[in-house]
Amino acid sequence: GDSVTQMEGPVTLSEEAFLTINCTYTATGYPSLFWYVQYPGEGLQLLLKATKADDKGSNKGFEATYRKETTSFHLEKGSVQVSDSAVYFCALSEWGGGGADGLTFGKGTHLIIQP
Amino acid sequence: DAGVIQSPRHEVTEMGQEVTLRCKPISGHDYLFWYRQTMMRGLELLIYFNNNVPIDDSGMPEDRFSAKMPNASFSTLKIQPSEPRDSAVYFCASNGGEETQYFGPGTRLLVL
Numbered sequence: 001g002d003s004v005t006q007m008e009g010p011v012t013l014s015e016e017a018f019l020t021i022n023c024t025y026t027a028t029g030y031p032s033l034f035w036y037v038q039y040p041g042e043g044l045q046l047l048l049k050a051t052k053a054d055d056k057g058s059n060k061g062f063e064a065t066y067r068k069e070t071t072s073f074h075l076e077k078g079s080v081q082v083s084d085s086a087v088y089f090c091a092l093s094e095w096g097g098g099g100a101d102g103l104t105f106g107k108g109t110h111l112i113i114q115p
Numbered sequence: 116d117a118g119v120i121q122s123p124r125h126e127v128t129e130m131g132q133e134v135t136l137r138c139k140p141i142s143g144h145d146y147l148f149w150y151r152q153t154m155m156r157g158l159e160l161l162i163y164f165n166n167n168v169p170i171d172d173s174g175m176p177e178d179r180f181s182a183k184m185p186n187a188s189f190s191t192l193k194i195q196p197s198e199p200r201d202s203a204v205y206f207c208a209s210n211g212g213e214e215t216q217y218f219g220p221g222t223r224l225l226v227l
């Protein structure tokens with residue numbers, strides 16, 4: 001079955017540091033890939049997504065590129081802020097072909113940004 | 116739009132009691148998903164509906180769990196009887212036939 005593996009946290013960085021959170025996946029078809037963010041006490045919010053190979057999703061300074069050859073979707077940001085502290089989830093969905101599916105999530109990476 | 120609405124936000128109950136969680140999807144969305152989040156297992160899909168019909172309930176852990184969607188604007192997830200291991204955050208999400216799912220704020224359940 002489908003699965004998503006992401007680096008476990010917590011990841012602690014200083015403000016303005018460069019961020020990378022690794023994510024790799026296994027899937028039977030051609031999934032769409034997502035990064036969701038969860039702030040304390042809240043639900044998940046879509047951060048960015050990519051629907052096909054070599055697509056780059058971006059939002060709020062975060063980027064991730066769909067790499068089919070390495071089955072990866074690593075999240076990056078050039079300069080993190082304290083407000084980026086949250087839990088980040090990588091996920092995939094095998095949607096299309098007339099069908100639908102729930103999201104398969106990684107375990108989540110807790111990011112802590114220190115001033 | 117108000118987004119996905121879940122109630123209650125917090126629920127504390129005793130083992131053996133019935134628990135009912137509620138969800139109102141975004142208007143016009145025809146897919147509704149129930150997820151459970153725990154420290155040990157992360158986020159797991161329990162069940163999802165399309166046009167009020169359950170499509171895949173293979174993630175429902177046991178017969179103590181049941182879910183219904185009587186109309187396009189309301190769904191329930193019921194646990195009867197509840198057990199301490201059911202303690203988790205339960206999320207509802209919806210989408211309108213495209214891939215992005217929109218999540219509610221979750222219900223934090225504690226079973227004593």
